[in-house]
Amino acid sequence: MIRKIMEDWMRDECLRRGYQLVYTPHVARVNLWQTSGHEGFYAGNMFTPMELDDAMYRMKPMNCPFHILIYKDSLKSYRDLPVRLGELGTVYRYERSGVMHGLLRVRGFTQDDAHIFCTPEQIEDEIIGCVDFARAVLATYGFDKFQVELSGWDPNDRKSYIGTDEQWTMATKSLENALARSGIEYKFVPGEAAFYGPKIDIKLVDAIGRLWQLSTVQFDFTLPQRFELEYVGEDGKRHQPLMVHRALYGSVERFFGVLIEHYAGAFPVWLSPVQTAIVPIGEKHLEYANKVGDVLKKQGVRVEVDGRNEKMNAKIREHAMQKVPFILVVGDKEAEANSVNVRTRGQEKTETVPLDAFVQRIGQLIAEKKATLV
Ligand SMILES: [Zn+2]
Secondary structure (H helix, E strand, O other): OHHHHHHHHHHHHHHHOOOEEOOOOOEEEHHHHHHHOHHHHOHHHOOOOEEOOOOEEEEOOOOHHHHHHHHOOOOOEHHHOOEEEEEEEEEEOOOOHHHOEOOOEOOEEEEEEEEEEEOOOOHHHHHHHHHHHHHHHHHHOOOOOEEEEEEOOOHHHHHHOOOOHHHHHHHHHHHHHHHHHOOOOOEEEOOOOEOOEOEEEEEEEOOOOOEEEEEEEEEEOOHHHHOOOOEEOOOOOEEOOEEEEEEEEEEHHHHHHHHHHHHOOOOOHHHOOOOEEEEEOOHHHHHHHHHHHHHHHHOOOOEEEOOOOOOHHHHHHHHHHOOOOEEEEEOHHHHHHOEEEEEEOOOOOEEEEEHHHHHHHHHHHHHOOOOOOO
């Protein structure tokens, strides 16, 4: 359920921010990975090739080549740019068995991946858009502390990097300007860039001070060249678009793992798999409990009516252990007054409130994605 909520949020947010959503295949012919360079530089991280009817195929370790093929599907003019293609794309990477680690490092994971193709005039605003989007992710999921690094090249180690001096200067400058215009402090780390372009990394700080690398905004000088990407400029001539890879959750699985750690399982209401548990005091109160459940479900609240033949206190304890945000206890008094007795997670005192008032309160907490329950 939490993953669904995360995915829905990301897709909606992409659409709001002018991305097109795409779906791409999970396997491709080896010659695609040769064109992209993965077959040369990345083969050690890929699953073994498989032979199908006519050719050798590999599972995708990245989504980029597919997004590039979508870009190339028609000739682009400068008026069509920027093109922003986003996908919750599942990729497969061969991790040695010793390094796999829970949800944090797995062999198949889903990236909230996107690629932006644009003109040099557009690049700074595009980077600002990515940084703003990344900040929205952090704020929405309740992280108020983060650190930003800008990884540049080492001009004294020219042969370790592809791309021209002008490309590196322009790209690094646009990243710097975007961070400055966004009012974000950052650390510049020379020599830490990938060989194909500079990048911005955003690391969040969780509830107990641990750092997690999540969002990356990465320039790429190599793929537009390898795939001969073009657009027709205002001058009527063909130009190579700039290309940026960006992932904000990074891996959806890993981000989910970080959320579990950050909240220690006590999720905000909007993320909680069960938002309200309803416990009837006795068997004869089950009918009213179901009625309350239906009212809440109609409002889109995720409800569990606990009609099991167990002691009331045992049920309450169990839902409390599950860190359900609200437990509603209902008996004769509540049924008569159309009210509910509310136990709010983390609070000792319970309170009886009209059902309508509770519906309104929980609806507001969900709509506002509030981190707190009051
Ligand atoms: Zn990519």
